Each structure stands twice: as structure tokens, then as C-alpha cells.
Amino acid sequence: MHLSDILTHLGEDREQYFNAVAPPIVQSSNFAFKTLDEFRQAFTNELENHIYTRGNNPTVAILRQKLAALESAEDALVLASGAGAVANAVIANVSAGDHVVCVDAPYSWTKILLTKLLPRFGVTYTFVDGRDIQHIENAIQSNTKLLYLESPNSLTFELQDLEACANLAKSKGIITCIDNSYCSPVFQQPIKHGIDIVVHSGTKYLNGHSDVVVGVICSSKEMIQKIFDTEFMTLGGIISPHDAWLVMRGLRTLELRVKRSFESAFKIAQYLESHPKVEKVVDTWLPSFPQHELAKKQMLGAGGLLSIYLKADSIEKVEAFFHRLQRFLLAVSWGGHESLVLPSAGFYNIPGRPDSTTPWNLLRFYIGLEDPDWLIEDLEQALEII
């Protein structure tokens, strides 16, 4: 289905609600039945019928259809956060005694799920450098049930060869799951490469306006039903109908936003790469990126994130550079309308916390929807201080 059709029309049964162009927010926790027969019939399928909003809600259901189609998946679930989506998808596919192979440096709370929460229930893990399929293959054990990928990750952007990972996992009966937040479905559709489950922090590009926290799981009907029947319904981490409606409003401009963000970020990456005060720029779309060829093979574009290493001989110089920036907000997260900077130096000298292992001269930028030249002007004047 065409991207435009998905974002503008799919799932919207307008005749059901006065031909309204925007879908209604069905802000109801439960749904009533006229007869016991209808009641009984509804319970044959809690995921599709309208019984109770923890299981299914008409507003959320429209969003589910759009998200599934965006990832070329059969179905999707919407959760209260990206972390919730990751946890539901992972927990649904492991039992005590099982083992997970996960790429190095996944999203921080994914790492805690694997290293702190799941070991309490007898699930073990191995982290591997996923840039080389051989490392992944070597880490697989007879009890490995899940291969967890994040390609690219959201700080240093290492990639995995999705097709090679999917083929390897299939040959060993292992489920594959990928965090596709970085690319969004506009630039990468892992299911087309043979990956089983796609998760998103919809907080980032899918909603795209820095005003909703939301997570998404996309997969086969069978897998979605399996997650729904146990983890989704018991852990209960659902989104509100109102937030689902906001995400749909965000989705209307998904393609525009992601492409704008990507084009501006690429322009800025090229500018920074040629700047004498910048030691290195890490951006998957630059030919200098070590896995650039793989990026071009499996992605249609890169998105708005990039990292730089400043040529600074002290953390104070990095701080001075940061404090001169006027047009970037200091904040975590990304994928919204606003440009952001996240200096690794901010994770040094936090009382009661060990210093980051990421070098202090690394800064991650997220390029939002502003004029890239206006952002470059700001970088230019801030770099003068170094």
C-alpha cells in the first residue's frame, strides 16, 4: 500500500462517524452489549472486538492498522512507551533457561531489561558486536531463543546486516526482534528483510512532536496474538485513546518530517565534517562512515541524528562550546520538531553516578524541522570558542 494511503486514509471508516475527516477519540473504558449472545461472541476475540479498552479501543485500533501497514506487518500493538514495547516483545519470547543474543550498546533500558530484570527469571544473555555476523553466530547457544537487534543504534549508529541476521536466525529457529526507532518505517522496513518483530519508540519519529510517550510492536498476526494474550493484557501498559489520536495526527506528516530531518542533518553533517574544530562526524550517510555501503543497501535514508567528536583538549572546552549554542535545546530523546544536543560531558560528574564510558568530546545532535542554515549559523559561532 502507498505510504500516502496509509497516512491519510487506512483504517478510517469515516461513514461510521459523520464523515468526519479526523477520527473520533473514543474515550471510554468499556463497551456495552445488547444481548448475552453478542457478549459471548465478543469474547471469541478480545484483540479485535470492543469489550474493554485495555484490550481494544476503536481509536487505538485505527492507529494499529496504520502502524502495521507502515512496517509491512500483519498487525501491531500500541503501548504506553517504547520501553514497554521492547519489554513485552522480549518477555513474550523467552522462558526460564533461555538465552538472548543482543547487539552491543542497545537502548539503555533494553540493556537493563536483559541484564537486571530477565536474569531474575532465569534468562541469560550475551552482548555482541553486531557489525560482524560471525560474532553473532559465535554467540548463539543451543538455548538461544531470541536475537535482538538495533540497527542503527541511536548514539554511534552501528549497523547489522538485517538479511544475514534473519537468515542465520531462521536456520536455527531463533526469533529476531529489531528496534527500528532510528530509521522509522519511512527509511527501513526490517520485516521485508526477514526480521520477525519490529519495535519502536513511537515517542520519536512516529508521533514526532515531543508531546506523547508511546511504543509500538509490529509483527505477524500469530506473534501479535501471542504477545496480546499474555504479556500485553497482564502487564497492561496501554496508551490512552487521546494519546493514540495525537500519534495519528503526528503520523499525517511522518514522511515530510523524517525526510526534512534527514536532509537537514546530512547538510549539517557535511558542514561539520569539513570544519577544522571537529575531529570526526559519525553519520551513517557520510561516505566516511565505516558501514556506509550497508546503510545504503538496507536503508532509504538516515534520519536526523548525528554525533561529533570535538577537537577539544579539555571537558571545559566542550562545556564552553555547548554553552554558546543558542538554537539547540539540551535534552534527551529526539524525533520531534525541535533540534537538540546531548553532550556526553553531561554524563560526567553526576553526583552518585559513575562517569560515562563515552568520551566527553562526543556530542549527539538531533536535527529537527528548523532551517538547516539557521542551525549551521549557530554551530559556526559556537565552534569559534574552541
Ligand SMILES: *Cc1c(COP(=O)(O)O)cnc(C)c1O
Ligand atoms: C527512546 C528510545 C527507546 C525507549 O522509548 P520510550 O518511548 O522512551 O520508552 C527505545 N529505543 C530507542 C532507540 C530509543 O531512542
